[in-house]
Structures are given as C-alpha cells and as structure tokens.
Amino acid sequence: MIKRAKIERTLLLFLCGLLSAGSFAIHGLMAGYNPVLKISNQRYDAQIVKPSKTSGYPIYYSGPYFTSSSSRTADSNSSNYSNDYVRVMQTKTTKTGTYAKLRLFNQTIGWMNIKGLKKATLTQVANATMKQNDVSGSALLASAGSKHTVIVNNGFANRTKKLANTSNGSVVYPLASLQKSMTAAMIQQLISRGQLTPTTKLSNFYPQIKGSGNITIKQMLSMTSGLDNVDIDPSKAMTESQAYASMVKRANATGKTTFDYSDANYVLLAGIIAKITKQSYAQNLQTRILNKVKMTHTFIVDNGKAPSTPIALSYTRNGQTDYSSYQTASLPRLSAIPGAGNLLTTPSDYYQFILGLQNGAILTAQQYQQLLSYGSVYSGGLYVTQKGVKYNNGSFGGQNYHSGYFATTGNYHLAIVFENQDPSNMTPKAFVKKMYQVATYY
Template sequence: MKTSNRHYDAQIINQLGSGYAIYNDGPYNTSRSTKTRDANGSNYRDDYVRVMQTKTTKTGSYVKLRYFNKYLGWMHIHGIKPTSFKNVAQGTMQNAGFLGSVALIPAGGTTPTVINTGYASITNKLSNSSDGTVVYPLASLQKAITGVIIEQLISQRKIAANTQLSKYYPQVANSKQITIKQLLSMTSGISNSEQFPRQSLNEQQAVDLAIKVMKVNLHPGYHYSDDNFVLLAGIIAKVTGKSYMSNVETRIFSKAGMHESILVEDKPIHLTNKLAESYTLKGKANYMDPNVLSFPRASAIVGAGNILTTPTDYLKFVLSLQNGVILTKQQYQQFLSYGSHYSGGLFVSRPGEVYNNGSFSGQGYHTGYDSSKNNYHVAVVFSNQSPLRNNLSQGDFVYLMYQIAADY
C-alpha cells in the first residue's frame, strides 16, 4: 500500500514471549518457512538497528533492518522504537561499562557528537567531559602529532625520509643503518623498557635517558617502541633549533585550535583538579584503585606520550590532517606511506582506515582513535577505567564505536 525509504536508528523492543519475528522476504511472504532462525527477535533483544525501508500492507507496517553492516530482514514496526544516534552510542558505552568521553562523527562534517559517562573524580563528583574542565593523558595517540611535524619538515626539505639517524644521534647503536622512515614505521629495530623517573625530565634529559636504556636489533622488523618517537622529538628540536614543545604549540595546537591541550614538561604544573583520575573495574564495582598519571613518567616519553588533552581537541587535530591546516592531502598520503602496517604514528593495516590506541601500563587510562581515511567516519575514545565488561578489550571497544559511527 505504501513504501518509505527514510532511514533512522531504532532499538528492538517488545521481544519477550512470542515477540516479533524477523522475515527474510518482508511483508509479502510471512509464512513460518520464510522466517529467519530468530523466530521471535530474541537474539537481538534491546540491540540497536538501522531502519532502511518501511512498507505498509493491509496487515500492518514492516521495517527492513540493518544491524551494523548486516541486513537482518523485516520485522513488524511494533517490534522497534525509534531512537537517536547519541542514544545508540550511549547505550553501547553503558553496556560495556565504559567510563570516559567519546567524540564521534557519523557521516562527515566537523561538529562531533560527544557523549560522556561516569566521573573523572568520584571524590569531587567531577564528571567526565570533553569541554576542557577535564583533561586526559593522550598516551600513544601523540605519536601522530610527532609524525606530522616530521612530515612537515620532510615537505619543507629540511630532512629526508632516508636521512640516517647517525646524523643526529651517532651514539645510538647501528644508527648508520636506521633512517627517519624506519623510525616512523617502527622498523628501526629499537626496543625499550618503560622508565619511571622520580622527577620530571626536560626534553633533552628524556632523549638522553631513552638513548641510555634502548636496545637495537641488528635484524629489524616491525617492533612497536616509544623510543622511535622520542628520538623523532629530539630530531625535530635539532632540525628546527626550537624545542619540541615549541614546535607542537606553533605547528599543531595553534593552527588546529587545540586550546585545551597541555604538554607535560620539566616546569611544575598543577593539574590534580583537572586531570582525570584512573580507576579499575573489579567485578561490578566501579572506581576502584583511584590514582593519577605521574608527570615524571609522562615526561620521560617526550613525543610519544607527554600530552594531556580532550577527545574534541584531539579530533580537531584529526580533521586538520587533510584540509590544508596542518597537512595537504598530498602530504597526508605520503604521511601514511612509510610502512604497510604502521606509519607516522598510525596503524594503516585496515583497508580504508587509520587507527591507534594508547595506554599506561598499570593504570585505567586508555585512548583510541579510528577513522576512515577521508575522515567521513571518526571515533575518538578516551577512557579512565579498565577493564571493560564481557572481556571486551579497550581497542575492540574503540573499533566498536567507530563501527557505530559508520553504520548508524
């Protein structure tokens, strides 16, 4: 009688008892033989779906449902209730026991959907937020910022991808066989153990400590190591004649409009009332083992984890990678070409996507970023409690939020 092609988000409801069946062939053939194995919708009870089409017949209205990128079939419209994209994201976060702040772009544009859950400080009743009242350790997502500055210097011909590390740090073992490209792609053979200095280090002290403790494999393959990007931070300072901090502030923060981002440096900073606390989920108990990131610990990984920021501020950086503010599209493509698995601070092994995750061992902080290469769908996820429910890893949760941005 009538067909509508309007798309909208919904939640499957009313599936207790007999429920509403899901049919393969829609409202024109609803015999028992056409039903899916989910005869009463119970397999998808309370799940979020995307309505792709509505058809009305003399027996009622039926909707064609997609669950993420999988088509389920047709269900009577009484089996669903319309909902918003924000509710889909928030419900998924709550189901996972997630605490933190998330910024999502579901279909292009520059204004994100921001969802916050839980407390940044349970004692002070300070809620998690992305408006600048709370900051989070950026952890390894910072590596892309360092990689972008290196890409800018390469484009300015102040350095080359095949420049040897020995030009800047000849004291590093095998430095004549290590190139800037290998540092950017984590194929230098460098490995390190995390350092926990008692006092905050300045940039030079952080680089010196990394060189002192790092090891170099003479037969390198891909190996993830913070010290690749600690060295790149030092190289940025040597090439420009300005500190790494100064380069980040002028080349990244200022241009992208990142006004809530802070570099942990050797000068004392007092952010205990602004830095989100780290928590542990134990069974069903939230907010266990409260503690905060050690600034000396962060200062030791300059260029690789010494920034505090918010999801929306980091999203500004992400969106600036391709629009000419920080990198041109050509520079961005080159930035992603230094390795087939990892390049410039991002993993590039998923076709059409770039992503990264960051954390500090022994603490509940986790940061994640996943995006289509054209930034049409983006998820930036900052958490201050681990683990998640149902044995869901933090990295998988970031990917789940990206899938929500892509499919809802």
C-alpha cells in the same frame, strides 16, 4: 510415433506448469500473502521495543509478504533482539501494516512491524554502547563527516569529587601513543620543506647511539629501525633535554628491520625536531599544531608542571564493582617520553588535530599520503594494515588509561575514545573498534 510422443510430452509439461502455479497460489493463500502497497527507502535508527511476557512483534526472514502465524520467522517475538539498536534500511506497507527491514551493525536480521520499534538517535546508540559495556570515559563519533558528530560520556573522571567524564575541557586525559602522529606530522613538515629527508640517518643527530649510521628517518617513522628501549618511571620529572639524554643511554639498536614498536623512535624524532629548528619540541608543538587547530584544552607535560585542569583518574573495577581502586597519572612518567606520550587532552581537541592532518591546517592531503607511505604496518603514528582504515591505540602499562582512534582514511566514519576504566567484557582496543562500527552503521 515420434510426432505423437512429442505432443504427449508437451502436454505433460503444460499440465505440470499448471499444477506448479496452483501450488504456489495455494501456498500464498495459506501463508497469508500480502501485496506491497507502498515502499519507502528513508533510513533511520531505531530500538527494538522489549516484548512483554506474552507477546512481541516477530522478525520475518524475507519481507512483509507472509505475515501469518505459520510464516517462517527469524525471531518469533523479537526476544533475541530485545532493546537492541538497529538501522531501518527500508519500509514496506501491506494491508496488515508497515514493516521495516532491519540491519544490526552490518548484518540484515529481517523484517519487523514498525509498531515494535521506537526511533533513536546516534547519540542514544553510542551512549547505550558505552553503558552496556560499562566503559568509563569520553568518546567522539563522526557518522558522516565533520558535520555529523556526536560526543558521549559515561562514568566519572573522579568519583570522589563527582567529576563526570566529559570532552568539554573541564577534565583532560593522557593522550599516550596517539601523540606520535603529531610528532610524525612535524617531521613530515620538515621533510616537505627540505630540512630533512626520509633517508637522513639518525647518526646525523645522535651518533652516540650504536648502529645509528644504519637507521633512517623513514625507518623510525615506520617502527622498522630496530631501536628498542626499556621504559622508565622516574621519581622526578624530566626536562626535554634530560628525557632525550636518558633515551640515548637506554636506546638499543638491534639491527632488525622488521616492525617492532618502541617509544625510542618517536622520542628521538622529537629531539631531531628540536635540533633542526633550534627550538624545543614543546615550542614546535605549540606553534605548529596546537595553535594552528585551536587545541585550547591540551597541555604539554614538560618538567612535571601540572595543568590547571583536573586529570581523569585511572580506575580499576573489582568484579562487578566499578571504581574500586584508582591511580593518578604520573607526570614524571609522561615527561620522560616527549613526542611519544607527554600530552593531556580531550577527544574534541584531538579531533581538531585529526582534521588538520588532511585539510591543510597541518598537512596537505598530499603530505598526509606521503606520511602514510613509509611502512606497510605502521607509518607516521598510525597503523596502515587495513585498506581504507587508519587507527592507533595508546596506554600506559599498569594503568587503565586508554586512548584510541579508528577511522576511514578521510575520517568520514570515525571514533576517538578516551577511557579511564576498561570495558567489562572486551579489550579497550576492541571497544574503540566497536564504537567505530557504531559510527559506521548508525
């Protein structure tokens, strides 16, 4: 009896297997299964063609194997992705056509007949991103290191004069807090040459600041010194010496050692550079950085001297109306913060500095790593909270200037964005990160 039961059970399993296989075959026929004839792993950027009112190419969930009208689709006529830019990750050819596997930023959205796509370039994707978000400014993106960079611009630096935003040096932008990494790099040079140590006390240079005996260079580099200050917008431009004297009077040591962002740290670091070298911060910046990496379109605001190159205006929109009002960059305001935001430059010039931070022109790779080791949130003018990524943002309260840098540690993927009118639908910081994502995924 036991033996007979086993035979019957085996027979039953066999019959079930046949039924299952038959069901699969019937399902395949009903769904229009197509064997793959050819595969290509060549990747490229593309734009989804806007479908007509009556038709468009479907986006299929899983491969080009089932392409009948009854097949399950992610988007029946691609209308949800109309005009979107995508990355083609792979193509497969069947008897019904060639289908592309599509990635939108970092998410795979499905497969689509390549007849519904048109090839695009990184420049087109970046340009479209600026226009779609109504950003006025200039941006430099690196998609795969320094040999694969593009520069895109949108809007006006001066609408009345029809002066377009650009990174070619015919217009400059306030660098704001992105300058802090320059100041930090020069401090790192002095540390590497034994002229300063991370544990050197602020009191060695500015003993008149209460609590300076408990503040180290390392803490100033990482914004954990407890220094705080009230920002000023002087009516007249300041010299470097006047700016340092003003900051010494305004600086307040709270005694806290948690992260607290304050320009006081970097203005005083600029003053320390001047004291140690017996030369002004401006002279050091010119010889140690600007000349080294050929930043020929960068201007130091010192004593209120205006550059010969036009400065982009800061614009504000009114609802959907762009450039409804504007403000000019206050040179006295910039002159009050040497080392922390008294530079005017372009994305292209700043990119040369970013490269020089690691290639030996300004710092060696080892010195750069030390620069990033002083804090867990912020170190050496850069935020270090995300593993493998470094970033910083700069702005001036009450104005719509914004400078942003977001990149992998080795700058393989990178975005440098200077804005003179905020995006219409996100924060300026969020837009810099979005441009970084464009550089990463396209």
